[in-house]
Amino acid sequence: MEPLITHTGRAVALRRDDVDTDQIVPSEYCKRVVKSGYEDALFARWREEPDFVLNRPAHAGATVLLAGRNFGIGSSREHAVWALKDGGFVAVVASGFGDIFRRNAMNNGLVPVDQPLEVVQELMAEAERDPSFTVTVDLRELRLRAGGRSWDFEVEQRARELLLQGLDTIELTLRRGTLIDAYERRRPSWLPTVPRGSGAEFAAGGAR
Structure with a gap:
Protein backbone atom coordinates (compact mmCIF):
# COMPACT_ATOMS: atom_id res chain seq x y z
CA MET A 1 0.00 0.00 0.00
CA GLY A 166 1.82 2.97 3.70
CA LEU A 167 1.14 -0.05 5.90
CA ASP A 168 -1.93 -2.12 6.64
CA THR A 169 -2.33 -4.32 9.70
CA ILE A 170 -1.21 -7.47 7.84
CA GLU A 171 1.95 -5.79 6.54
CA LEU A 172 2.66 -4.52 10.05
CA THR A 173 2.36 -8.06 11.41
CA LEU A 174 4.55 -9.55 8.66
CA ARG A 175 7.30 -7.07 9.59
CA ARG A 176 7.56 -8.96 12.87
CA GLY A 177 8.08 -12.32 11.18
CA THR A 178 11.36 -13.03 13.00
CA LEU A 179 9.75 -12.50 16.41
CA ILE A 180 6.74 -14.61 15.41
CA ASP A 181 8.99 -17.46 14.25
CA ALA A 182 10.96 -17.33 17.50
CA TYR A 183 7.75 -17.48 19.51
CA GLU A 184 6.47 -20.43 17.48
CA ARG A 185 9.68 -22.37 18.07
CA ARG A 186 9.15 -22.01 21.83
CA ARG A 187 5.53 -23.21 21.77
CA PRO A 188 4.79 -26.78 22.92
CA SER A 189 4.36 -29.09 19.94
CA TRP A 190 0.90 -30.23 21.06
CA LEU A 191 -0.62 -26.72 20.63
CA PRO A 192 -2.53 -25.88 17.40
CA THR A 193 -0.54 -24.43 14.50
CA VAL A 194 -1.36 -22.30 11.46
CA PRO A 195 -0.11 -23.63 8.10
CA ARG A 196 2.69 -21.56 6.64
CA GLY A 197 1.57 -19.36 3.77
CA SER A 198 -1.82 -18.46 5.27
CA GLY A 199 -0.74 -14.91 6.05
CA ALA A 200 0.60 -14.37 2.54
CA GLU A 201 -2.66 -15.65 1.05
CA PHE A 202 -4.74 -13.18 3.05
CA ALA A 203 -2.31 -10.36 2.31
CA ALA A 204 -2.78 -11.09 -1.38
CA GLY A 205 -6.48 -10.39 -1.17
CA GLY A 206 -8.54 -12.90 0.78
CA ALA A 207 -9.09 -16.47 1.80
CA ARG A 208 -8.71 -19.18 -0.79
Missing part, protein backbone atom coordinates in the same frame (compact mmCIF):
# COMPACT_ATOMS: atom_id res chain seq x y z
CA GLU A 2 1.34 3.43 -0.94
CA PRO A 3 1.77 6.01 1.86
CA LEU A 4 -1.14 8.44 2.05
CA ILE A 5 0.00 11.84 3.29
CA THR A 6 -1.81 14.49 1.27
CA HIS A 7 -4.42 14.02 -1.42
CA THR A 8 -5.93 16.65 -3.69
CA GLY A 9 -8.77 15.62 -5.95
CA ARG A 10 -11.97 16.73 -7.60
CA ALA A 11 -15.03 16.58 -5.36
CA VAL A 12 -18.52 15.31 -6.11
CA ALA A 13 -21.60 15.97 -3.97
CA LEU A 14 -23.88 13.11 -2.93
CA ARG A 15 -26.81 14.97 -1.39
CA ARG A 16 -28.23 12.08 0.61
CA ASP A 17 -28.34 11.61 4.39
CA ASP A 18 -28.15 8.34 6.33
CA VAL A 19 -26.43 6.43 3.53
CA ASP A 20 -26.02 2.89 4.85
CA THR A 21 -23.61 0.20 3.78
CA ASP A 22 -26.30 -1.70 1.86
CA GLN A 23 -26.85 1.38 -0.30
CA ILE A 24 -23.10 1.75 -0.83
CA VAL A 25 -22.77 -1.89 -1.89
CA PRO A 26 -25.87 -4.14 -2.06
CA SER A 27 -25.69 -7.46 -0.23
CA GLU A 28 -25.61 -9.60 -3.37
CA TYR A 29 -22.09 -8.32 -4.08
CA CYS A 30 -20.84 -9.36 -0.65
CA LYS A 31 -20.49 -13.02 -1.61
CA ARG A 32 -17.14 -12.18 -3.16
CA VAL A 33 -14.13 -12.85 -0.92
CA VAL A 34 -11.55 -10.68 -2.69
CA LYS A 35 -10.81 -7.03 -1.89
CA SER A 36 -11.00 -5.60 -5.41
CA GLY A 37 -13.23 -5.59 -8.47
CA TYR A 38 -16.23 -3.77 -6.95
CA GLU A 39 -16.59 -0.91 -9.45
CA ASP A 40 -19.91 -2.35 -10.60
CA ALA A 41 -21.15 -2.70 -7.01
CA LEU A 42 -20.70 0.89 -5.83
CA PHE A 43 -24.15 2.47 -5.38
CA ALA A 44 -25.39 -0.20 -7.81
CA ARG A 45 -29.11 0.42 -7.25
CA TRP A 46 -28.81 4.20 -7.43
CA ARG A 47 -26.78 3.97 -10.62
CA GLU A 48 -29.92 2.63 -12.30
CA GLU A 49 -31.30 6.18 -11.96
CA PRO A 50 -30.28 8.00 -15.19
CA ASP A 51 -29.54 11.29 -13.42
CA PHE A 52 -27.67 9.84 -10.44
CA VAL A 53 -24.78 12.20 -9.76
CA LEU A 54 -22.03 9.61 -10.29
CA ASN A 55 -23.46 8.78 -13.71
CA ARG A 56 -22.79 12.28 -14.98
CA PRO A 57 -19.71 12.54 -17.24
CA ALA A 58 -18.68 15.83 -15.61
CA HIS A 59 -17.94 13.98 -12.36
CA ALA A 60 -15.96 11.09 -13.85
CA GLY A 61 -12.64 10.78 -12.03
CA ALA A 62 -13.74 12.51 -8.81
CA THR A 63 -11.77 11.22 -5.83
CA VAL A 64 -13.38 13.08 -2.89
CA LEU A 65 -16.97 12.19 -2.06
CA LEU A 66 -19.03 14.84 -0.24
CA ALA A 67 -21.93 13.25 1.62
CA GLY A 68 -24.58 14.38 4.09
CA ARG A 69 -25.32 13.23 7.64
CA ASN A 70 -24.42 9.79 9.01
CA PHE A 71 -22.54 8.21 6.13
CA GLY A 72 -21.76 4.48 6.26
CA ILE A 73 -24.25 3.49 8.94
CA GLY A 74 -25.81 0.04 9.13
CA SER A 75 -24.23 -3.39 8.98
CA SER A 76 -20.53 -4.09 9.26
CA ARG A 77 -19.61 -4.43 5.60
CA GLU A 78 -15.98 -3.96 4.62
CA HIS A 79 -17.09 -4.41 1.01
CA ALA A 80 -18.56 -0.89 1.20
CA VAL A 81 -15.09 0.56 1.67
CA TRP A 82 -13.60 -1.68 -1.02
CA ALA A 83 -16.27 -0.48 -3.46
CA LEU A 84 -15.57 3.18 -2.71
CA LYS A 85 -11.86 2.58 -3.22
CA ASP A 86 -12.49 0.76 -6.50
CA GLY A 87 -14.69 3.66 -7.52
CA GLY A 88 -11.62 5.88 -7.28
CA PHE A 89 -12.38 7.60 -3.97
CA VAL A 90 -9.59 8.44 -1.54
CA ALA A 91 -11.64 10.38 1.00
CA VAL A 92 -15.24 10.90 2.10
CA VAL A 93 -16.21 14.20 3.71
CA ALA A 94 -19.46 13.96 5.67
CA SER A 95 -21.21 15.11 8.80
CA GLY A 96 -20.89 11.97 10.89
CA PHE A 97 -19.95 8.37 10.07
CA GLY A 98 -20.96 4.94 11.23
CA ASP A 99 -18.38 3.79 13.78
CA ILE A 100 -17.61 0.48 12.07
CA PHE A 101 -17.44 2.11 8.64
CA ARG A 102 -15.00 4.69 10.02
CA ARG A 103 -12.67 1.95 11.28
CA ASN A 104 -12.97 -0.11 8.10
CA ALA A 105 -12.23 2.98 6.02
CA MET A 106 -9.01 3.86 7.82
CA ASN A 107 -7.86 0.23 7.78
CA ASN A 108 -8.24 0.16 3.99
CA GLY A 109 -6.78 3.51 2.98
CA LEU A 110 -9.99 5.55 2.69
CA VAL A 111 -9.98 8.72 4.81
CA PRO A 112 -13.26 9.62 6.58
CA VAL A 113 -13.26 13.38 7.18
CA ASP A 114 -15.92 14.45 9.69
CA GLN A 115 -17.07 18.07 9.38
CA PRO A 116 -20.01 20.16 10.61
CA LEU A 117 -22.99 20.00 8.27
CA GLU A 118 -22.66 23.66 7.26
CA VAL A 119 -19.09 23.08 6.06
CA VAL A 120 -20.11 20.02 4.04
CA GLN A 121 -23.00 21.93 2.48
CA GLU A 122 -20.69 24.80 1.48
CA LEU A 123 -18.33 22.34 -0.20
CA MET A 124 -21.25 20.61 -1.93
CA ALA A 125 -22.48 23.89 -3.33
CA GLU A 126 -19.01 24.65 -4.72
CA ALA A 127 -18.69 21.18 -6.29
CA GLU A 128 -22.12 21.51 -7.89
CA ARG A 129 -21.26 24.92 -9.34
CA ASP A 130 -17.90 23.76 -10.65
CA PRO A 131 -17.19 20.06 -11.34
CA SER A 132 -13.46 20.88 -11.39
CA PHE A 133 -13.61 22.08 -7.75
CA THR A 134 -10.85 20.36 -5.76
CA VAL A 135 -10.50 19.45 -2.10
CA THR A 136 -7.24 18.64 -0.29
CA VAL A 137 -7.09 16.17 2.59
CA ASP A 138 -3.86 16.56 4.54
CA LEU A 139 -3.43 13.53 6.78
CA ARG A 140 -0.15 14.73 8.25
CA GLU A 141 -1.49 18.13 9.33
CA LEU A 142 -5.06 16.87 9.83
CA ARG A 143 -6.41 19.72 7.74
CA LEU A 144 -9.10 19.84 5.06
CA ARG A 145 -8.49 22.57 2.47
CA ALA A 146 -10.68 23.92 -0.31
CA GLY A 147 -11.38 27.26 -1.94
CA GLY A 148 -8.72 29.10 0.06
CA ARG A 149 -10.14 27.93 3.41
CA SER A 150 -9.20 25.13 5.77
CA TRP A 151 -10.69 23.12 8.63
CA ASP A 152 -9.32 20.73 11.23
CA PHE A 153 -10.43 17.11 11.40
CA GLU A 154 -9.62 14.10 13.56
CA VAL A 155 -8.95 10.44 12.81
CA GLU A 156 -7.86 7.46 14.89
CA GLN A 157 -4.18 7.96 15.63
CA ARG A 158 -2.82 4.43 15.11
CA ALA A 159 -4.64 4.00 11.80
CA ARG A 160 -3.35 7.41 10.70
CA GLU A 161 0.25 6.42 11.42
CA LEU A 162 -0.15 3.26 9.35
CA LEU A 163 -1.55 5.21 6.40
CA LEU A 164 1.28 7.75 6.59
CA GLN A 165 3.74 4.84 6.39
